[in-house]
Amino acid sequence: MSAQTASKPKQRAVKLEVPKYGGLASHQLLRWIKQVSRAADALNIDDDEIRVFFAMSHPTGRADDWAWGLTCEDGYAFANFDDFIEQLKAAFLQANSDFRYRGEYLSARQDKRSIREYVHDLRFLASCVTQKSSLPEETKVTIFMNGLNDSAARTQLFRTYPSTFEDAVRTALAEEFSVLQSRTTTKTLDPHDMEVS
Template sequence: MHSRRPETLKIDISKYRGVEEDSLLRWFVELDDAIRARRIDDGDTQVAFAQSNLAGRAKTWALGLKLHDPYAFGSLKVFKSRLRQTFEPPRAEFRARTELLKLKQGKRDVYAYAQNIRNLTSCISSNPVDEHTLVSVFMQGLADGPVKTHLFRLDLD
């Protein structure tokens, strides 16, 4: 009887370009999920897979480093660290936290407002915002109207 090799799942991930609108932390989550799904265990192969999902400035940067030192990225951890040092904006988490705490619904619908809160929250990883604070931020930023009135009447604890 032959033992079957476990199936792998081929998950495609977005290309990280190294531009301001790309979230490096979200790309790392996509990358880690794809590596697990594809069952890529070898460190060199993990780095090669990660590099194959770079584009633009980020790809140019990685290729430039490898031209000078073929072993510039000894592991996926080193690759991520160097990528973060190069492309993550200074104080990115501080900026995301500040923007989150000042966020208002404005003219957006409630769904878009909630999605904006989720996106900002996902950028804060070293000291995540607790759920009670998120609820307070959400409620405080809601535009006056029937949704806000209804939610304030609910017991959210």
């Protein structure tokens, strides 16, 4: 056994379940693409042609008809995995989907949701924007801060003004936790403990 072989053990392949994509909602397409890519990585599929075949085994309905229709016409309809993904997006992603998701992101508000639910929605909308440069980090931070309800978390964010979205989320959640802890501590104090005889 050579030194190279001994130092680099072969990774064990792991099979991940990937749901079928039927050609409907565009946000499901973007999630499905990420799931298929991760599942192919977990199975150690490095060859582009095999990655395409692996991905083509997971659509159903319209998406399945589309993929196999193209390969029946031209056996080399997809030059590589990236080409397959781009053609899939062109066929099934809504027109102006980046504009729509970016617009939803820019108008997002916490309203009656918890900070965690608000953050979850913002992360989801940001993941649906395919052109990442159109939603810079500074914009994400500003929208998150402005969309928060008036609270100690929002006040703390405006004091510190974090540079990244994830830093802003950590700060807001830490402040929310501190406020909840202080309320819990106040409620559990027994007034009789304070009496001095």
